[in-house]
Amino acid sequence: MNRKHKTYGHFFMMVIALVLAAVGTSAVYQIARNRPPIAYGNLSPEAIARFKKQMSKSGEKGALFTIDQLNLAQWDNENDLGAQDSAGWSKIEDNNFIIYYKDDMQGVWKQKAKITLKLVNEAIPQMKEIFGSYTYPKDINNRKLPIYLPPTRSQYGQTINLLRNEPVDAESSLGITIYKVSQSGFLPLGIVIRNDVFDADNFQNSLVVVATHELTHYVYGSLFQFSDKLIPKNWVTEGIADYTAGRSPQVQGSDSINFINNYCDLLNDFPIEHGNFVDNQYWAGESFFDFVEEKYGKETVSKFIQTTYTTPIDSVILAVFPNSNNIHKEWVEAISKNAEPQSSISANN
Numbered sequence: 001m002n003r004k005h006k007t008y009g010h011f012f013m014m015v016i017a018l019v020l021a022a023v024g025t026s027a028v029y030q031i032a033r034n035r036p037p038i039a040y041g042n043l044s045p046e047a048i049a050r051f052k053k054q055m056s057k058s059g060e061k062g063a064l065f066t067i068d069q070l071n072l073a074q075w076d077n078e079n080d081l082g083a084q085d086s087a088g089w090s091k092i093e094d095n096n097f098i099i100y101y102k103d104d105m106q107g108v109w110k111q112k113a114k115i116t117l118k119l120v121n122e123a124i125p126q127m128k129e130i131f132g133s134y135t136y137p138k139d140i141n142n143r144k145l146p147i148y149l150p151p152t153r154s155q156y157g158q159t160i161n162l163l164r165n166e167p168v169d170a171e172s173s174l175g176i177t178i179y180k181v182s183q184s185g186f187l188p189l190g191i192v193i194r195n196d197v198f199d200a201d202n203f204q205n206s207l208v209v210v211a212t213h214e215l216t217h218y219v220y221g222s223l224f225q226f227s228d229k230l231i232p233k234n235w236v237t238e239g240i241a242d243y244t245a246g247r248s249p250q251v252q253g254s255d256s257i258n259f260i261n262n263y264c265d266l267l268n269d270f271p272i273e274h275g276n277f278v279d280n281q282y283w284a285g286e287s288f289f290d291f292v293e294e295k296y297g298k299e300t301v302s303k304f305i306q307t308t309y310t311t312p313i314d315s316v317i318l319a320v321f322p323n324s325n326n327i328h329k330e331w332v333e334a335i336s337k338n339a340e341p342q343s344s345i346s347a348n349n
């Protein structure tokens with residue numbers, strides 16, 4: 001073989017290698033795309049225990065971490081709590097959701113189920129805008145998202161406990177999103193909405209706010225890449241949920257500004273309770289995203305959230321605010337400017 005042929009030979013081999021590399025990359029990409037949205041591997045029981053502890057310390061009650069391998073049948077809606085005859089649930093459904101409710105003679109709860117179904121579907125475009133995508137049944141082993149509307153306060157508590165399979169004190173909440181995170185993927189067990197949001201006398205506790213807040217937890221939970229090193233911060237989870245739902249608590253009064261200045265460290269969970277301040281991950285978390293929207297725009301809020309799926313919070317802040325020396329200080333300055341002397345409002349779900 002002369003020199004020229006050899007050169008062509010090398011060139012040819014290189015082309016083959018490039019083609020193979022491209023095929024290889026696209027094969028990996030396909031596998032990643034087709035797996036359930038969350039799948040983390042090789043977690044030890046110790047890591048799971050640490051997850052559970054950290055999540056419960058942060059105030060999170062809906063996320064269940066399990067070391068068990070789940071089987072595909074567990075995503076089947078036939079296994080929903082409401083699909084069991086003995087439970088006495090009726091349902092309406094479409095391509096994305098199943099709303100479970102308890103029938104009554106006047107059809108009052110069927111009507112509430114219809115309103116809920118309409119509201120959650122209408123929230124999907126907004127979810128796509130903030131989270132970059134919406135998690136449809138096709139993305140999640142064809143599971144439709146169950147939403148439960150128990151008609152009484154005590155049935156609200158019972159439904160949560162049945163879905164969680166262990167008791168939890170969540171009755172003070174207005175809604176909850178319960179999901180399992182396992183090595184087999186993300187499995188939403190369902191959203192439960194408390195009966196009194198249907199006749200709330202203020203917007204902050206109304207169905208549209210609570211349903212959107214909970215749907216946010218579903219989408220964020222499904223996109224977040226839980227790993228041994230990556231657990232969502234409580235103020236990001238609850239703050240973005242209230243921001244998306246438009247709950248809009250005003251941070252008012254120097255006390256709440258001082259509280260944010262002194263205790264709301266963006267690199268950590270916010271303290272759930274501190275002195276007179278409670279549920280701080282909600283109102284202070286939303287305050288941060290309201291500030292980001294006002295100063296940097298909605299796209300920056302989306303970029304921030306989408307970066308948290310795969311990146312620890314300190315790196316998120318560096319990546320999203322490369323020109324800021326101190327984003328926490330900018331936040332405190334912004335709320336100081338807007339402040340009026342009244343107490344802050346908080347709500348919890």
Ligand SMILES: [Zn+2]
Nearest residue numbers: 217238241349
């Ligand atoms: Zn929440």
